[in-house]
Amino acid sequence: MLAVGGSTVVEWYDFTLCLYFAPTLSRVFFGPGGQALGKTLAGFAIAYLMRPLGAILFGLFGDRHGRRPTLFLSMAVMTLAMLCLAILPGYRQIGALAGGALILLRCLMGFSVGGEYTAVVTYLFESAPPHRRGLVTSLAAAASEIGGLLAVGLCALLTHYLDADSLEGWGWRIPFLFGAVLAGTICLARGIISETPAFHEPSPAQTLSPLAYALRHERRGIAIGFAISALGSISYYVGITYVPSYLALIGGHDEAMALEFSTLAALVVITVTPVVGLISDVIGRKPVLLMLCAGCAVLPMAMFHLIAGGSTACALAGMATLAALAGGVSAVGTVATAEQFSALTRLSGLALGATSATALFGGATPYLAHALQQGTGMREIPGMMIAVVALGVGLALAIVMPSRKAPPDQSQR
Secondary structure (H helix, E strand, O other): OHHHHOHHHHHHHHHHHHHHOHHHHHHHHHOOOOOHHHHHHHHHHHHHOHHHHHHHHHHHHHHHHOHHHHHHHHHHHHHHHHHHHHOOOOHHHHOOHHHHHHHHHHHHHHHHHHHHHHHHHHHHHHHOOHHHHHHHHHHHHHHHHHHHHHHHHHHHHHHHHOOHHHHHHHHOHHHHHHHHHHHHHHHHHHHHOOOOHHHHOOOOOOOOOHHHHHHHHOHHHHHHHHHHHHHHHHHHHHHHHOHHHHHHHHHOOOHHHHHHHHHHHHHHHHHHHHHHHHHHHHHOHHHHHHHHHHHHHHOHHHHHHHHOOOOHHHHHHHHHHHHHHHHHHHHHHHHHHHOOOOOOOHHHHHHHHHHHHHHHHOOOHHHHHHHHHHHHOOOOHHHHHHHHHHHHHHHHHHHHOOOOOOOOOOOOO
16 A cells, blocks of 8 residues: 555655755756746646646556556656656756756656556555545545655755755755655555456456547546546645745745645645545545535635734634645545546546646646736635635536445446
Protein backbone atom coordinates (compact mmCIF):
# COMPACT_ATOMS: atom_id res chain seq x y z
CA MET A 1 0.00 0.00 0.00
CA LEU A 2 2.84 2.42 0.82
CA ALA A 3 4.58 1.61 -2.46
CA VAL A 4 1.43 2.70 -4.31
CA GLY A 5 -0.02 5.56 -2.26
CA GLY A 6 3.38 7.04 -1.42
CA SER A 7 3.67 8.53 -4.90
CA THR A 8 1.12 11.22 -4.05
CA VAL A 9 3.58 12.35 -1.36
CA VAL A 10 6.18 12.87 -4.11
CA GLU A 11 3.67 14.55 -6.42
CA TRP A 12 2.61 17.22 -3.94
CA TYR A 13 6.09 17.54 -2.50
CA ASP A 14 7.25 18.57 -5.96
CA PHE A 15 4.24 20.84 -6.56
CA THR A 16 4.62 22.65 -3.24
CA LEU A 17 8.38 22.85 -3.60
CA CYS A 18 8.13 24.61 -6.95
CA LEU A 19 5.46 26.93 -5.58
CA TYR A 20 7.61 28.16 -2.69
CA PHE A 21 10.90 28.08 -4.61
CA ALA A 22 9.51 29.88 -7.67
CA PRO A 23 11.34 33.20 -6.95
CA THR A 24 14.65 31.37 -6.45
CA LEU A 25 14.19 29.16 -9.51
CA SER A 26 13.31 32.20 -11.62
CA ARG A 27 16.63 33.86 -10.81
CA VAL A 28 18.62 30.64 -11.25
CA PHE A 29 17.15 29.67 -14.63
CA PHE A 30 15.93 32.92 -16.20
CA GLY A 31 18.49 35.35 -14.82
CA PRO A 32 17.93 38.78 -13.28
CA GLY A 33 15.08 41.02 -14.31
CA GLY A 34 11.47 41.68 -13.47
CA GLN A 35 10.18 39.24 -16.11
CA ALA A 36 11.95 36.17 -14.70
CA LEU A 37 9.28 35.25 -12.15
CA GLY A 38 6.49 35.74 -14.65
CA LYS A 39 8.22 33.45 -17.15
CA THR A 40 8.72 30.80 -14.48
CA LEU A 41 5.09 30.83 -13.35
CA ALA A 42 3.84 30.85 -16.94
CA GLY A 43 6.04 27.86 -17.71
CA PHE A 44 4.71 26.01 -14.69
CA ALA A 45 1.14 26.73 -15.84
CA ILE A 46 1.93 25.25 -19.27
CA ALA A 47 3.42 22.19 -17.59
CA TYR A 48 0.21 21.76 -15.59
CA LEU A 49 -1.72 21.38 -18.83
CA MET A 50 0.34 18.28 -19.60
CA ARG A 51 -1.47 16.39 -16.85
CA PRO A 52 -4.59 15.51 -18.91
CA LEU A 53 -2.43 14.29 -21.79
CA GLY A 54 -0.40 12.11 -19.44
CA ALA A 55 -3.57 10.80 -17.82
CA ILE A 56 -5.07 9.80 -21.16
CA LEU A 57 -1.95 8.11 -22.57
CA PHE A 58 -1.02 6.36 -19.32
CA GLY A 59 -4.70 5.47 -18.91
CA LEU A 60 -4.81 3.73 -22.27
CA PHE A 61 -1.62 1.89 -21.38
CA GLY A 62 -2.91 0.89 -17.95
CA ASP A 63 -6.27 -0.34 -19.19
CA ARG A 64 -4.50 -2.44 -21.82
CA HIS A 65 -1.42 -3.69 -19.97
CA GLY A 66 -2.24 -3.42 -16.28
CA ARG A 67 -2.01 -1.11 -13.27
CA ARG A 68 1.32 -2.49 -12.05
CA PRO A 69 3.42 -1.58 -15.15
CA THR A 70 1.67 1.79 -15.36
CA LEU A 71 2.57 2.62 -11.76
CA PHE A 72 6.18 1.58 -12.35
CA LEU A 73 6.55 3.52 -15.61
CA SER A 74 4.96 6.75 -14.38
CA MET A 75 7.13 6.78 -11.24
CA ALA A 76 10.25 6.05 -13.30
CA VAL A 77 9.51 9.11 -15.47
CA MET A 78 8.86 11.18 -12.34
CA THR A 79 12.18 10.09 -10.83
CA LEU A 80 14.08 10.93 -14.02
CA ALA A 81 12.48 14.38 -14.26
CA MET A 82 13.32 15.31 -10.65
CA LEU A 83 16.88 14.01 -10.91
CA CYS A 84 17.54 15.92 -14.13
CA LEU A 85 16.15 19.09 -12.58
CA ALA A 86 18.39 18.68 -9.53
CA ILE A 87 21.54 18.63 -11.71
CA LEU A 88 20.38 21.07 -14.40
CA PRO A 89 22.83 23.91 -15.22
CA GLY A 90 21.49 27.40 -14.59
CA TYR A 91 21.34 30.67 -16.54
CA ARG A 92 24.93 31.54 -15.68
CA GLN A 93 26.19 28.31 -17.26
CA ILE A 94 24.06 27.88 -20.41
CA GLY A 95 22.11 31.12 -20.75
CA ALA A 96 18.55 31.11 -22.10
CA LEU A 97 18.68 27.34 -22.66
CA ALA A 98 18.37 26.90 -18.90
CA GLY A 99 14.86 28.32 -18.77
CA GLY A 100 13.72 26.20 -21.71
CA ALA A 101 15.18 23.06 -20.12
CA LEU A 102 13.45 23.84 -16.82
CA ILE A 103 10.05 24.16 -18.50
CA LEU A 104 10.65 20.99 -20.52
CA LEU A 105 11.37 19.02 -17.34
CA ARG A 106 8.33 20.52 -15.63
CA CYS A 107 6.22 19.39 -18.61
CA LEU A 108 7.67 15.89 -18.29
CA MET A 109 6.84 15.94 -14.58
CA GLY A 110 3.28 17.09 -15.26
CA PHE A 111 2.87 14.38 -17.89
CA SER A 112 3.95 11.65 -15.48
CA VAL A 113 1.85 12.99 -12.60
CA GLY A 114 -1.24 12.95 -14.83
CA GLY A 115 -0.90 9.22 -15.33
CA GLU A 116 0.32 8.54 -11.82
CA TYR A 117 -2.65 9.77 -9.82
CA THR A 118 -5.31 7.95 -11.83
CA ALA A 119 -3.27 4.73 -11.63
CA VAL A 120 -2.87 5.11 -7.86
CA VAL A 121 -6.59 5.72 -7.31
CA THR A 122 -7.46 2.74 -9.50
CA TYR A 123 -5.01 0.41 -7.77
CA LEU A 124 -6.14 1.38 -4.27
CA PHE A 125 -9.80 1.12 -5.25
CA GLU A 126 -9.46 -2.30 -6.86
CA SER A 127 -7.26 -3.69 -4.08
CA ALA A 128 -9.39 -2.51 -1.15
CA PRO A 129 -12.17 -4.56 0.50
CA PRO A 130 -15.51 -3.41 -1.01
CA HIS A 131 -16.80 -2.15 2.35
CA ARG A 132 -13.68 -0.01 2.96
CA ARG A 133 -13.00 1.42 -0.48
CA GLY A 134 -13.85 4.94 0.63
CA LEU A 135 -11.37 4.84 3.50
CA VAL A 136 -8.53 3.17 1.55
CA THR A 137 -8.90 5.27 -1.60
CA SER A 138 -9.09 8.50 0.41
CA LEU A 139 -5.57 7.83 1.70
CA ALA A 140 -4.21 8.96 -1.68
CA ALA A 141 -5.59 12.45 -1.00
CA ALA A 142 -4.33 12.46 2.60
CA ALA A 143 -0.83 11.37 1.55
CA SER A 144 -0.55 14.30 -0.84
CA GLU A 145 -0.70 16.74 2.06
CA ILE A 146 2.19 14.93 3.74
CA GLY A 147 4.25 15.73 0.66
CA GLY A 148 3.28 19.37 0.96
CA LEU A 149 4.34 19.45 4.61
CA LEU A 150 7.71 17.90 3.72
CA ALA A 151 8.30 20.56 1.09
CA VAL A 152 7.30 23.42 3.39
CA GLY A 153 9.53 22.12 6.19
CA LEU A 154 12.56 21.65 3.95
CA CYS A 155 12.08 25.07 2.33
CA ALA A 156 11.89 26.67 5.77
CA LEU A 157 15.09 24.93 6.94
CA LEU A 158 17.09 25.87 3.85
CA THR A 159 15.86 29.46 3.91
CA HIS A 160 16.74 29.74 7.61
CA TYR A 161 20.24 28.23 7.49
CA LEU A 162 21.52 29.34 4.06
CA ASP A 163 22.20 32.85 2.87
CA ALA A 164 20.79 34.03 -0.46
CA ASP A 165 23.97 33.33 -2.45
CA SER A 166 24.28 29.77 -1.14
CA LEU A 167 20.59 29.09 -1.72
CA GLU A 168 20.76 30.23 -5.33
CA GLY A 169 24.19 28.68 -5.91
CA TRP A 170 23.59 25.13 -4.74
CA GLY A 171 21.10 24.99 -1.87
CA TRP A 172 18.02 24.82 -4.12
CA ARG A 173 19.29 21.51 -5.54
CA ILE A 174 19.05 19.69 -2.20
CA PRO A 175 15.23 19.34 -2.02
CA PHE A 176 15.04 18.18 -5.63
CA LEU A 177 17.72 15.56 -5.03
CA PHE A 178 15.80 14.43 -1.96
CA GLY A 179 12.64 14.20 -4.06
CA ALA A 180 14.44 12.16 -6.72
CA VAL A 181 15.71 9.71 -4.08
CA LEU A 182 12.22 9.44 -2.58
CA ALA A 183 10.64 8.84 -5.99
CA GLY A 184 13.33 6.31 -6.93
CA THR A 185 12.76 4.39 -3.71
CA ILE A 186 9.03 4.15 -4.42
CA CYS A 187 9.77 3.11 -8.02
CA LEU A 188 11.97 0.23 -6.82
CA ALA A 189 9.36 -0.83 -4.27
CA ARG A 190 6.76 -1.04 -7.02
CA GLY A 191 8.76 -3.79 -8.66
CA ILE A 192 7.37 -6.24 -6.10
CA ILE A 193 3.68 -5.25 -6.02
CA SER A 194 1.12 -7.56 -7.63
CA GLU A 195 -1.50 -6.76 -10.24
CA THR A 196 -5.06 -6.06 -9.09
CA PRO A 197 -7.48 -9.01 -9.38
CA ALA A 198 -10.02 -6.93 -11.32
CA PHE A 199 -7.63 -6.41 -14.23
CA HIS A 200 -7.24 -10.14 -14.85
CA GLU A 201 -10.95 -10.87 -15.04
CA PRO A 202 -12.17 -11.45 -18.61
CA SER A 203 -14.47 -9.05 -20.42
CA PRO A 204 -16.46 -9.39 -23.62
CA ALA A 205 -15.37 -5.85 -24.57
CA GLN A 206 -11.70 -6.56 -24.03
CA THR A 207 -10.84 -6.19 -27.71
CA LEU A 208 -12.19 -2.64 -27.91
CA SER A 209 -10.19 0.51 -27.23
CA PRO A 210 -10.74 1.47 -23.56
CA LEU A 211 -11.00 5.13 -24.52
CA ALA A 212 -13.56 4.46 -27.26
CA TYR A 213 -15.53 2.13 -24.98
CA ALA A 214 -15.67 4.77 -22.24
CA LEU A 215 -16.83 7.46 -24.66
CA ARG A 216 -19.48 5.15 -26.12
CA HIS A 217 -20.82 3.36 -23.06
CA GLU A 218 -19.77 5.27 -19.93
CA ARG A 219 -20.48 8.89 -20.77
CA ARG A 220 -22.54 9.37 -17.62
CA GLY A 221 -19.59 8.21 -15.53
CA ILE A 222 -17.32 10.67 -17.32
CA ALA A 223 -19.78 13.51 -16.65
CA ILE A 224 -20.14 12.57 -12.97
CA GLY A 225 -16.36 12.31 -12.58
CA PHE A 226 -15.94 15.71 -14.25
CA ALA A 227 -18.50 17.34 -11.94
CA ILE A 228 -17.04 15.89 -8.75
CA SER A 229 -13.48 16.78 -9.74
CA ALA A 230 -14.51 20.30 -10.73
CA LEU A 231 -15.73 20.94 -7.18
CA GLY A 232 -12.73 19.16 -5.65
CA SER A 233 -10.31 21.22 -7.74
CA ILE A 234 -11.80 24.66 -7.18
CA SER A 235 -12.39 24.04 -3.47
CA TYR A 236 -8.73 23.03 -3.09
CA TYR A 237 -6.96 25.47 -5.40
CA VAL A 238 -9.05 28.50 -4.43
CA GLY A 239 -9.96 27.43 -0.89
CA ILE A 240 -6.42 26.37 0.12
CA THR A 241 -3.71 27.14 -2.45
CA TYR A 242 -4.85 30.71 -3.14
CA VAL A 243 -5.44 31.65 0.50
CA PRO A 244 -1.80 32.55 1.37
CA SER A 245 -1.78 35.10 -1.47
CA TYR A 246 -5.20 36.32 -0.38
CA LEU A 247 -3.95 36.71 3.20
CA ALA A 248 -1.04 38.84 2.08
CA LEU A 249 -3.22 40.93 -0.23
CA ILE A 250 -6.37 41.44 1.86
CA GLY A 251 -5.84 40.06 5.34
CA GLY A 252 -2.75 42.06 6.21
CA HIS A 253 -0.71 39.01 7.29
CA ASP A 254 2.96 38.54 6.44
CA GLU A 255 4.45 35.59 4.50
CA ALA A 256 5.58 33.77 7.63
CA MET A 257 2.04 33.82 9.02
CA ALA A 258 0.66 32.67 5.65
CA LEU A 259 3.08 29.73 5.73
CA GLU A 260 1.85 28.77 9.20
CA PHE A 261 -1.75 28.94 7.99
CA SER A 262 -0.87 26.70 5.03
CA THR A 263 0.62 24.16 7.44
CA LEU A 264 -2.59 24.23 9.47
CA ALA A 265 -4.63 23.65 6.30
CA ALA A 266 -2.52 20.61 5.41
CA LEU A 267 -2.99 19.13 8.89
CA VAL A 268 -6.77 19.67 8.67
CA VAL A 269 -6.92 17.89 5.30
CA ILE A 270 -4.84 14.97 6.60
CA THR A 271 -7.22 14.61 9.57
CA VAL A 272 -10.51 15.07 7.72
CA THR A 273 -9.84 12.99 4.61
CA PRO A 274 -9.87 9.44 6.05
CA VAL A 275 -12.81 10.29 8.33
CA VAL A 276 -14.96 11.43 5.40
CA GLY A 277 -13.81 8.44 3.34
CA LEU A 278 -14.96 6.10 6.12
CA ILE A 279 -18.30 7.91 6.48
CA SER A 280 -18.90 7.45 2.76
CA ASP A 281 -18.41 3.70 3.25
CA VAL A 282 -21.16 3.71 5.88
CA ILE A 283 -23.85 6.00 4.42
CA GLY A 284 -22.90 6.10 0.75
CA ARG A 285 -21.07 8.46 -1.62
CA LYS A 286 -24.02 10.48 -2.89
CA PRO A 287 -25.35 11.70 0.50
CA VAL A 288 -21.86 12.75 1.60
CA LEU A 289 -21.19 14.53 -1.70
CA LEU A 290 -24.50 16.40 -1.57
CA MET A 291 -23.82 17.52 2.01
CA LEU A 292 -20.39 18.76 0.95
CA CYS A 293 -21.90 20.56 -2.04
CA ALA A 294 -24.27 22.32 0.35
CA GLY A 295 -21.39 23.26 2.62
CA CYS A 296 -19.34 24.58 -0.29
CA ALA A 297 -22.31 26.61 -1.51
CA VAL A 298 -23.02 28.26 1.86
CA LEU A 299 -19.74 28.59 3.81
CA PRO A 300 -16.86 29.81 1.58
CA MET A 301 -18.07 33.40 1.14
CA ALA A 302 -18.41 33.79 4.90
CA MET A 303 -15.01 32.17 5.46
CA PHE A 304 -13.24 34.52 3.05
CA HIS A 305 -14.94 37.42 4.82
CA LEU A 306 -13.52 36.13 8.11
CA ILE A 307 -10.04 35.76 6.62
CA ALA A 308 -10.17 39.33 5.31
CA GLY A 309 -11.17 40.70 8.70
CA GLY A 310 -7.60 40.97 9.96
CA SER A 311 -8.02 38.90 13.11
CA THR A 312 -5.59 35.98 13.32
CA ALA A 313 -8.11 33.78 15.13
CA CYS A 314 -10.83 34.47 12.55
CA ALA A 315 -8.41 33.85 9.69
CA LEU A 316 -7.38 30.52 11.24
CA ALA A 317 -11.01 29.48 11.67
CA GLY A 318 -11.87 30.47 8.11
CA MET A 319 -8.92 28.66 6.57
CA ALA A 320 -9.49 25.53 8.67
CA THR A 321 -13.13 25.40 7.51
CA LEU A 322 -12.16 25.81 3.85
CA ALA A 323 -9.52 23.10 4.24
CA ALA A 324 -12.05 20.73 5.82
CA LEU A 325 -14.47 21.25 2.93
CA ALA A 326 -11.76 20.71 0.31
CA GLY A 327 -10.40 17.66 2.10
CA GLY A 328 -13.87 16.16 2.40
CA VAL A 329 -14.61 16.59 -1.30
CA SER A 330 -11.25 15.06 -2.23
CA ALA A 331 -11.82 12.11 0.10
CA VAL A 332 -15.21 10.98 -1.16
CA GLY A 333 -14.66 12.29 -4.68
CA THR A 334 -11.71 9.98 -5.22
CA VAL A 335 -13.67 6.78 -4.61
CA ALA A 336 -16.91 8.09 -6.13
CA THR A 337 -15.26 8.84 -9.48
CA ALA A 338 -13.49 5.47 -9.56
CA GLU A 339 -16.82 3.70 -8.95
CA GLN A 340 -18.32 5.17 -12.11
CA PHE A 341 -16.28 2.94 -14.44
CA SER A 342 -15.74 -0.72 -15.13
CA ALA A 343 -12.21 -2.06 -14.70
CA LEU A 344 -11.90 -2.21 -18.50
CA THR A 345 -11.99 1.59 -18.74
CA ARG A 346 -11.31 2.88 -15.22
CA LEU A 347 -7.98 4.60 -15.98
CA SER A 348 -9.20 6.05 -19.29
CA GLY A 349 -12.51 7.14 -17.75
CA LEU A 350 -10.78 8.89 -14.86
CA ALA A 351 -8.50 10.64 -17.34
CA LEU A 352 -11.41 11.91 -19.44
CA GLY A 353 -13.51 13.04 -16.50
CA ALA A 354 -11.52 13.74 -13.35
CA THR A 355 -8.18 14.86 -14.81
CA SER A 356 -9.69 17.14 -17.46
CA ALA A 357 -11.77 18.87 -14.77
CA THR A 358 -8.66 19.37 -12.64
CA ALA A 359 -6.92 21.06 -15.58
CA LEU A 360 -9.84 23.46 -16.09
CA PHE A 361 -10.83 24.17 -12.49
CA GLY A 362 -7.44 23.72 -10.81
CA GLY A 363 -4.28 25.49 -11.88
CA ALA A 364 -5.85 28.61 -13.44
CA THR A 365 -8.52 29.35 -10.82
CA PRO A 366 -6.22 31.03 -8.25
CA TYR A 367 -5.16 33.52 -10.94
CA LEU A 368 -8.82 34.02 -11.94
CA ALA A 369 -9.81 34.55 -8.31
CA HIS A 370 -7.04 37.14 -7.92
CA ALA A 371 -8.02 38.96 -11.12
CA LEU A 372 -11.72 39.05 -10.24
CA GLN A 373 -11.02 40.21 -6.70
CA GLN A 374 -8.76 42.98 -7.97
CA GLY A 375 -11.24 43.99 -10.64
CA THR A 376 -14.33 44.08 -8.44
CA GLY A 377 -12.85 44.89 -5.06
CA MET A 378 -15.15 42.28 -3.48
CA ARG A 379 -13.46 40.30 -0.73
CA GLU A 380 -15.89 37.40 -1.08
CA ILE A 381 -15.21 36.75 -4.79
CA PRO A 382 -13.12 33.57 -4.21
CA GLY A 383 -15.88 32.15 -2.04
CA MET A 384 -18.47 33.06 -4.66
CA MET A 385 -16.50 31.11 -7.27
CA ILE A 386 -16.58 27.99 -5.09
CA ALA A 387 -20.27 28.50 -4.30
CA VAL A 388 -21.29 28.77 -7.98
CA VAL A 389 -19.48 25.56 -8.89
CA ALA A 390 -20.89 23.79 -5.80
CA LEU A 391 -24.47 24.72 -6.73
CA GLY A 392 -24.04 23.47 -10.28
CA VAL A 393 -22.32 20.25 -9.21
CA GLY A 394 -24.84 19.57 -6.45
CA LEU A 395 -27.75 19.92 -8.87
CA ALA A 396 -26.05 17.68 -11.44
CA LEU A 397 -25.22 14.96 -8.91
CA ALA A 398 -28.72 15.01 -7.43
CA ILE A 399 -30.16 14.30 -10.87
CA VAL A 400 -27.72 11.91 -12.54
CA MET A 401 -25.66 10.17 -9.85
CA PRO A 402 -26.90 6.71 -8.75
CA SER A 403 -27.96 6.51 -5.10
CA ARG A 404 -26.61 3.04 -4.36
CA LYS A 405 -23.70 2.82 -1.90
CA ALA A 406 -21.34 0.78 -4.03
CA PRO A 407 -22.17 -0.49 -7.53
CA PRO A 408 -22.03 -4.29 -7.31
CA ASP A 409 -20.26 -4.93 -10.59
CA GLN A 410 -18.30 -1.75 -11.13
CA SER A 411 -14.95 -3.34 -10.42
CA GLN A 412 -15.49 -6.11 -12.95
CA ARG A 413 -13.99 -6.10 -16.37
